Amino acid sequence: MEVINIYKCLCDEQRLRILNLLKDGPLCVCHLMEILGSDQVKISKQLRYMKGMGLIAGERVAQWMVYRVAETDSPLLEENLKCLQDCAAERLGFARDSAHRKSLLAKLKSEPNACSSAILPFLQATS
Amino acid sequence: MEVINIYKCLCDEQRLRILNLLKDGPLCVCHLMEILGSDQVKISKQLRYMKGMGLIAGERVAQWMVYRVAETDSPLLEENLKCLQDCAAERLGFARDSAHRKSLLAKLKSEPNACSSAILPFLQATS
DNA sequence: ACAGCATATACCCTTATCAGCATATAAGCC
DNA sequence: GGCTTATATGCTGATAAGGGTATATGCTGT
Numbered sequence: 001m002e003v004i005n006i007y008k009c010l011c012d013e014q015r016l017r018i019l020n021l022l023k024d025g026p027l028c029v030c031h032l033m034e035i036l037g038s039d040q041v042k043i044s045k046q047l048r049y050m051k052g053m054g055l056i057a058g059e060r061v062a063q064w065m066v067y068r069v070a071e072t073d074s075p076l077l078e079e080n081l082k083c084l085q086d087c088a089a090e091r092l093g094f095a096r097d098s099a100h101r102k103s104l105l106a107k108l109k110s111e112p113n114a115c116s117s118a119i120l121p122f123l124q125a126t127s
Numbered sequence: 128m129e130v131i132n133i134y135k136c137l138c139d140e141q142r143l144r145i146l147n148l149l150k151d152g153p154l155c156v157c158h159l160m161e162i163l164g165s166d167q168v169k170i171s172k173q174l175r176y177m178k179g180m181g182l183i184a185g186e187r188v189a190q191w192m193v194y195r196v197a198e199t200d201s202p203l204l205e206e207n208l209k210c211l212q213d214c215a216a217e218r219l220g221f222a223r224d225s226a227h228r229k230s231l232l233a234k235l236k237s238e239p240n241a242c243s244s245a246i247l248p249f250l251q252a253t254s
Numbered sequence: 255a256c257a258g259c260a261t262a263t264a265c266c267c268t269t270a271t272c273a274g275c276a277t278a279t280a281a282g283c284c
Numbered sequence: 285g286g287c288t289t290a291t292a293t294g295c296t297g298a299t300a301a302g303g304g305t306a307t308a309t310g311c312t313g314t
Contacts, residue, residue: 003143003211003214003215003218003219004138004139004140004143007134007137007138008138010134010137010138011131011134011135011137011138012131012271012272013131016130016131028290028291029290029291029292030289030290030291039274040290040291040292041273041274041275041291041292041293042272042273042274043291044291044292044293045272045273045292045293047291047292048292048293049271060280060281060291062281062282062290063280063281063282063289063290063291064281064289064290064291065290065291065292074214075210075213075214076207076210076211076214076215079206079207079210080203080206080207083202083203083206083207084130084203086202087130087201087202087203088130088203091130092130114282114289115290139301139302155260155261156260156261156262157260157261166304167260167261167262168261168262168263168303168304168305169302169303169304170261171261171262171263172262172263172301172302172303173302174261174262175262175263176301187261187310187311189260189311189312190259190260190261190310190311190312191260191261191311192260192261192262241259241312242260255314256313256314257312257313257314258311258312258313258314259310259311259312259313260309260310260311260312261308261309261310261311262307262308262309262310263306263307263308263309264305264306264307264308265304265305265306265307266303266304266305266306267302267303267304268301268302268303269300269301269302269303270299270300270301270302271298271299271300271301272297272298272299272300273296273297273298273299274295274296274297275294275295275296276293276294276295276296277292277293277294277295278291278292278293278294279290279291279292279293280289280290280291280292281288281289281290281291282287282288282289282290283286283287283288283289284285284286284287284288
């Protein structure tokens with residue numbers, strides 16, 4: 001994880017929101033779409049960008065892709081994700097996103113369907 | 128100072144080196160040129176970029192321009208400059224740059240010339 | 255006013271990002 | 285094998301960044 005590449009990922013609002021969500025645990029593309037209220041292509045491209053930079057990793061689970069913050073993460077990234085909680089949370093709506101993530105995961109647990117039963121084990125790995 | 132703009136400034140190696148130097152005190156363009164071993168236009172453009180983003184401020188002193196990290200700095204920028212000391216110092220040659228800065232300022236003090244006598248008071252304001 | 259130094263800006267070109275739209279791949283189900 | 289869902293990629297156009305060269309501006313000293 002190159003210093004410059006970390007910052008390149010951090011200088012986009014949508015990527016910051018994605019990282020803020022993933023830092024609490026893995027998510028799949030469809031969840032990110034729902035939480036961010038964005039479309040599939042945009043999300044996929046941002047994920048590819050960050051994967052190329054080494055910040056995140058993706059793993060296929062049946063027809064879904066589960067993304068997580070890369071294991072080999074640097075203190076720099078960690079520090080920033082932490083610091084952003086205080087510096088940018090309001091500005092970027094982190095609280096709203098995180099709450100949305102929580103309720104979405106709760107719904108997945110209480111109303112099982114194909115998706116939830118396949119990927120829930122993977123989501124719980126970290127969060 | 129917008130979060131995104133801070134990161135935009137941080138995602139270039141030369142700008143990181145400049146910020147690392149300025150965090151220890153103001154410098155003028157000619158010093159940055161010498162320390163970074165870069166040409167005037169490149170430095171000037173990076174300075175303008177960062178000034179536009181609100182990270183640094185410049186002040187004219189006679190025919191020189193003295194740049195410093197903007198007063199209204201955010202905890203995010205401060206944290207990063209601190210963290211970079213550990214995370215990127217070696218990779219980006221911060222130690223070399225800082226040593227170069229130190230010796231250059233020492234020379235300015237011991238061998239007064241037009242430049243040094245004009246701007247030294249401004250440099251000492253912070254460092 | 256002129257010359258000289260320090261710095262900034264304009265212009266051109268190349269490359270990187272980003273969005274929007276269409277299409278391809280991959281897995282699961284019938 | 286077709287159909288559906290989930291995700292990725294390709295293509296195009298727009299905008300931003302970054303390097304290089306030339307030129308403009310601002311200040312100083314004569």
